[in-house]
Amino acid sequence: MTPELLTRLRSWLSADENNYECRLSVNEVREIVEALEAKDADIMRLSTALERLITRYVGLVESGDCGFWDVETEPAMIEARAALDALDGPTAGNGIRGEKPQEPEAST
Numbered sequence: 784m785t786p787e788l789l790t791r792l793r794s795w796l797s798a799d800e801n802n803y804e805c806r807l808s809v810n811e812v813r814e815i816v817e818a819l820e821a822k823d824a825d826i827m828r829l830s831t832a833l834e835r836l837i838t839r840y841v842g843l844v845e846s847g848d849c850g851f852w853d854v855e856t857e858p859a860m861i862e863a864r865a866a867l868d869a870l871d872g873p874t875a876g877n878g879i880r881g882e883k884p885q886e887p888e889a890s891t
Contacts, residue, residue: 788814830870837863 788811807815837860844854854860 785814826870830867833863833867837867 791811792815840860841854843849844852
């Protein structure tokens with residue numbers, strides 16, 4: 784998206800919707816859609832990479848090869864999970880995003 788088009792779009796943010804109508808050319812709309820789709824692809828690629836890194840990190844910590852600690856209390860882990868949650872909402876059941884799944888209770 785060109786800086787000029789972005790400036791034009793931003794100018795509409797403060798427009799009075801009762802007095803103005805936003806008019807964009809078909810080419811401008813195409814440019815906006817292409818830019819948004821490219822960003823979506825970038826976000827998905829980064830999200831997948833972060834999910835893989837979290838999985839690898841948790842696996843390393845839980846292996847005990849580096850000592851033992853609760854990886855879920857580390858600020859970097861909390862921030863990483865929060866970033867993923869912000870993309871599509873928490874999904875606690877998958878063990879990647881949201882809260883770490885609870886261990887099943889032992890049946891007696």
